[in-house]
Amino acid sequence: MNEGLINKAPRKLLFLFEILSLSLIFLYSWEGIQTETYVIAVGLVLLIYFSNYLLGRISKGDNYIFLIVCMLVSIGIIMIYRISPDLGLKQLMWLTFGIAMFFAAYFAVRYISFWGRLTPIYLLASYALFALTLIMGSRTHGAINWITISGVSVQPAEITKIVLVFLLAAFYGGDEKYRKIKNGEVYLMIVVYSFIGLLFLQRDLGTALIFFGVFTGLQYIYSQDRRLIWANLGLATVGGIAGYLIFDHVRVRVTTWLNPWPHINDKGYQITQSLFAISEGGFFGTGLGRGNPSFIPLSYNDFIFSAISEEMGIFTGIGIIMLFMLLVYRGFKIALSQENQFFRIVALGISMIFGIQSFIIIGGVLKVIPLTGLTLPFVSYGGTSVVTSFIALGILQGASEKRGRGGIGNE
Template sequence: MFFTRKIKENAPRKLLFIFEFLAVVLLLIYQEKIPDSRTILSAMALLIMVYLSNFILRKVSSGDNYIFQIATMLVSIGAIMIYRMDSLLGTKQLIWIAIGILFFYITYFLLKYIKIWSKLTYLYIAITYILFMLTLVLGQRKNGSINWIEIKGISIQPGEVIKILLIFIIAGFYSNYDKFKEKKYPSYIFLGVIYSFIGLLFLQRDLGMALMFYGIFICLQYIFEEDRKLILYNIGLFGVSSILGYFLFSHVRIRIETWINPWKFISDKGYQITQSLFALSEGGFFGKGLGLGYPHFIPLAYNDFIFSAIVEEMGIFTGIGIIMLFLILFYRGFKIGMNQRKKFYKILALGISVLFCIQTFIIIGGVIKLIPLTGITLPFVSYGGSSLVTSFIALGILQVTSEDLESKVKICEEENSNE
């Protein structure tokens, strides 16, 4: 019985290793030149990092280890595709993966062994406002938005950190709802705080992040808010904000126009989305083969449009596989949230799951022309340091919430009392 359980526990990790090994071999075969030492070392580093990180997690965590395996599967697909398009970016992505995994474990241990996180709501709000102010003062405009800060050649996107803080703020508020109810109109004040964040995102013209903030807030508000009228107010404010965004910002109007009819603007502002659609159609069911497509025809193929590049070379079935991996991640995340007994951790788990769900829908929906483009990254797959590291931090939070913290505390207390 133990032997059978051991095989079942190790099977996913071994299958993940086999998949990565075959993908790396295929990538090396399709290299136009003989692989150099950097390429071989990068391939070995990816295999070792993913295998060891999954092995260690099984030793230290009693929670849901499959969510980390899903994430490393997505990371591997993204890293291989990025390296295929640009070996220098691929090497940088491996470094970011290592940093992301490190932050995953740091987050996991901090959240697991420090118990005061539910009491720091005001601190989270203060840090959020500080990060917004720093972005407005020091930020640089990219693609119409002011959402990047450059420090000694390293670009940082504070919004990626703020979206994690938003979930902590919401969790802190609703887990201490009885205490906040002692004040007048607590839910209305809280609504004002959240919309002040969205207003600051409007000032930065980062409407993709604003949409994500709204999605996270409305989902958690729907679950935990006692005053149901506030949900209707929230929906109404979202409608007004959307209309204002369309008329105030030219780049929003451009994205709407290219979403409705990109072929009319194929030579200029509709070029990116049309090339994405060409790539999706060229791939067919099984793809043109790793290294045989033309992803460089798509601007920012390694970032916003990596899903299209993957489908072109690996096929629609691989694209469906990526979507299914995300669906399993969402399902397990929501299941963790529903089973978690402690309210603060329950809201964290549901918030992280909603975050991954909304972000994935927005970017994949954008590149297949289901919804207008918003310029955000695909979690774990796209190139980028800030996005990748914060995705691993979010995953570390979800990993902790998958452990039954409350029951473990009770068991420890009972053991101490018996002694």
């Protein structure tokens, strides 16, 4: 059966959800409705529907991962517009560019066959991005992770996450000459921990946690020396203790995680307002436009999950968690069905990024783990995050198509 026909019913459900949600936005802002509202409504519906239709025509891979992400994007942009119409319009622009980059990444993976031979380039690119951040970066919320180019802020670490996956895939499933180097896995571990060390210098500990999680997961699956896994866990423990002792903002986050209530008016304000918002929403939410997401600092970014849970309800929050679980599940399924070793590892690594990052940020706003300052992929406001997440998804889409058993590219 044609994949486009298979995806027709989910596309219709997605279309229905967008129409109903946007209708609530129209009702909320009926008295002072602006042109931006029409642009958001028409632009979002057309962009999502047309991109799904186009993907169903050109790809024979797993097109459901894009549908899952479109649902997450729709929830996110509707909530962002509700909080700030200007940010909602900007997010629609970033979303358009992100989807264009999704197709560009998909075609690059589909038609270029030498990705597994570029280990030195991945290594140099990673160090270059770190150097660029340390030299040109500005400090935001305690971390040096943003650089501004021609008025546009970019977060190089978002790109480096994808490069890391390709580096690990090239080592474990690409060119064999690197695996045959004596103590090659030790050298790889040194390289990865040098990345994590540079992230410590930037004080970007949330991204460092993602690097560690992806590396540990792939190392556990593909490493031949199990002692290195224990060494990795030991180093991570030492690094976590060192981060707590060295960085003031880490100690603050741990303190507010353990007991934020004595600090409700200062350093515990953000997490307590997050918990208040989620409890205020109940199961079905206060309704779009009837909550107070502005009470939470950065409600459109780090804490968008709390804002959504307040106005759309805990059931919607549970739905977001399930969508991420489905995305990671289908990513793992792609990896298991992929015969090519390189692309199998790429699919695993990207799925791990989505899973780890979503767990870290949702766990943080629910006070399950300390806050880290990451964005919720595809849902939170942010240009670099949206674009790089779609690039990663395009790579996963390309990896979902069957390839030969060879370890490099399509070979």
